Amino acid sequence: MKTNNIKAANTITILRLAIVLALISVSTQALAQSNNEVSFYLQGSFSELGYETLGNNSELENGFGVGAKYAYYLSDNWSLGTGAEFQYMEGSLFSPNVQGTYMTQDSEGEEFEFRYSADNFSENQEVYFFNIPLQIQYESLGMTRFYAAAGVKTGLVLTSEYQSSITSLETSGYYPQYDVELTDPEFAGFGEFGAINNAESELNLKTNFVAHLESGVKLMLENSQSLYMGLFLDYGLNDIKPDASGDRLIDYNNQNPTAFAFGSLLSSRNDMNSKQYVDEVRTLAFGLKIQYAFQF
Helix, strand or coil, X not given: CHHHHHHHHHHHXXXXXXXXXXXXXHHHHHHHCCCEEEEEEEEEEEEEEEXXXXXXXXXXXXXXXXXXXXXXXXXXXXXXXXXEEEEEEEEEEEEEEEEEEEEEECCCCCEEEEEEEEEEEEEEEEEEEEEEXXXXXXXXXXXXXXXXXXXXXXXXXXXXXXXXXXXEEEEEEEECCCCEEECCCHHHCCEXXXXXXXXXXXXXXXCEEEEEEEEEEEEECCCCEEEEEEEEEEEECCCCCCCCCCEECEECCCCCCCCCEECCCCCEECCCCCCECCCCCEEEEEEEEEEEEEEC
C-alpha cells in the first residue's frame, strides 16, 4: 500500500514537472515570437543647412528631433521599421560687407541706379521638418546588443523662416541721364542708415530626402522592454533651395524709400553679377539618439 502511494506521488510530481516545463517552453516560444516593436526616441544634434555664399560656408548649429517608430522583426537579428519624426534645424551665415547695384525707379518714375553697401550682414534660418523614415536594422543577440540601422527619410517642410540684420547701410542713387550721384536726402532712401533688423519671413524650402545611418547598443530590460543608445547621421540627398524668385537682397521701395526689406541669401540674386547667391542647399545632422522600446 505504501509502495502504491509512493508511485502515485512520483507520478503526480512528474506530471507537475512536465506541466511546468511545458509552460516554460510555451512562454519562451511566445517571447521569441514577439515580432512587433514600438519605440519613442529623442535625438540631440549638430545640424546645418549646408550652402556656400559670399565666400563663406554656413555654420553648424544646434538641432533636435523627437519621434516614434514601429519595427517588424523578420528574424531574431533583422527588422524593418517606419514611423514619424519631428526635426528642427538651423542655418546661419555672416558677411562683413555686402554690396550691390541695380536699375530701378524713384517715386516720380525717374530711372536711376540704386547703389548700396551693408556692413555686418547676418542671416539666420529656422526649419521644422516632419520626417517619415524607412529603415532596416540588424542587431546581435544577448542582453547587451550591438545594432546598426540604415535607411532613408522623406522630410516634409512644416515651416521655414529666415531673419536678417545689418549694423549699418550706406546708399546712393546714380542718375545716368544727368550723370549725377545723390547721397541724400534720406527721405528719398539715400544716405547713411543705422542698424536694420528684418522681420521673420517665409523661406519656402523644398521637400527633403535624407540618407540615414545609425549605430550603438541596445540594452534588454525586463518585460520585453529595451533601451537604445547610439549615434546617428542624416545627410540630405537633394537640393532644397527655394525656386529662384529673382528677389533682391536689399530692395528699394519707391513708395516708402526708407523701409528697406531684405530677401534671403538662399533665394536672392547677386546684384553684382545677376546670379543666385546660393547654388544649392543640403541638410546635415549628426549626434546622439536615445530610444525606449517595447515588444509585443
